[in-house]
Amino acid sequence: DIQMTQSPSxxxxxxxxxVTITCRASxxxxxxxxxxxxxxxxxxxxxIYAASSLQSGVPSRFSGSGSGTDFTLTISSLQPExxxxxxxxxxxxxxxxxxxxxxxxxx
Amino acid sequence: xxxxxxxxxxxxxxxxxxxxxxxxxxxxxSSGTYxxxxxxxxxxxxxxxxxxxxxSGSTNYNPSLKSRVTISVDTSxxxxxxxxSSVTAADTAVxxxxxxxxxxxxxYYHYCMDVWGQGTTVTVSS
Numbered sequence: 001d002i003q004m005t006q007s008p009s010x011x012x013x014x015x016x017x018x019v020t021i022t023c024r025a026s027x028x029x030x031x032x033x034x035x036x037x038x039x040x041x042x043x044x045x046x047x048i049y050a051a052s053s054l055q056s057g058v059p060s061r062f063s064g065s066g067s068g069t070d071f072t073l074t075i076s077s078l079q080p081e082x083x084x085x086x087x088x089x090x091x092x093x094x095x096x097x098x099x100x101x102x103x104x105x106x107x
Numbered sequence: 108x109x110x111x112x113x114x115x116x117x118x119x120x121x122x123x124x125x126x127x128x129x130x131x132x133x134x135x136x137s138s139g140t141y142x143x144x145x146x147x148x149x150x151x152x153x154x155x156x157x158x159x160x161x162x163s164g165s166t167n168y169n170p171s172l173k174s175r176v177t178i179s180v181d182t183s184x185x186x187x188x189x190x191x192s193s194v195t196a197a198d199t200a201v202x203x204x205x206x207x208x209x210x211x212x213x214x215y216y217h218y219c220m221d222v223w224g225q226g227t228t229v230t231v232s233s
Binding site for chain 2: 042055099100
């Protein structure tokens with residue numbers, strides 16, 4: 001299985017901050033990388049697919065980049081509704097695997 | 108707008124079989140380049156992909172669960188089902204179904220899970 005490792009596991013930030021979350025794959029996955037946001041008690045929500053494509057309806061402050069083994073999710077200006085846990089997921093080969101998650105909370 | 112709803116027993120005894128159903132509304136389960144996935148999440152932990160099925164019946168399973176998992180589809184009812192046998196306390200989790208959609212980019216399909224059910228909590232306990 002492909003292992004996905006996110007860093008950091010948690011971070012504290014303020015509204016308006018630029019936030020960057022990193023995801024590393026244990027082998028090259030080209031651009032087969034997705035990002036999800038999950039709030040407590042809710043299902044995950046797709047933000048970014050294919051490493052950098054913004055899912056319809058997702059605010060443009062979210063962006064993704066990277067290819068191969070190293071990927072980044074950036075929130076350009078953190079909003080109150082963005083405090084949540086973020087997961088990366090590879091879709092290069094089954095079994096799909098997720099990173100362990102990055103919790104973004106209030107500083 | 109497609110919506111997914113998981114249903115099934117919230118409590119299952121150890122060694123028994125967990126059975127869940129995902130009902131798709133607002134669209135046909137057979138339309139488009141869709142697989143239908145099951146994912147689970149133990150309380151306070153991360154996400155684990157269980158497996159997926161195409162409407163033709165083709166499946167992919169997580170090897171860690173493959174010996175115990177069966178995913179099936181009933182197109183007449185617009186439903187996908189999950190069966191997990193010989194459950195233990197380690198199978199206690201919130202179980203989600205999700206649409207696994209393929210976006211074609213540069214001649215390749217990039218799959219992602221774009222629509223999720225709200226999830227259903229399953230506890231394994233005697």
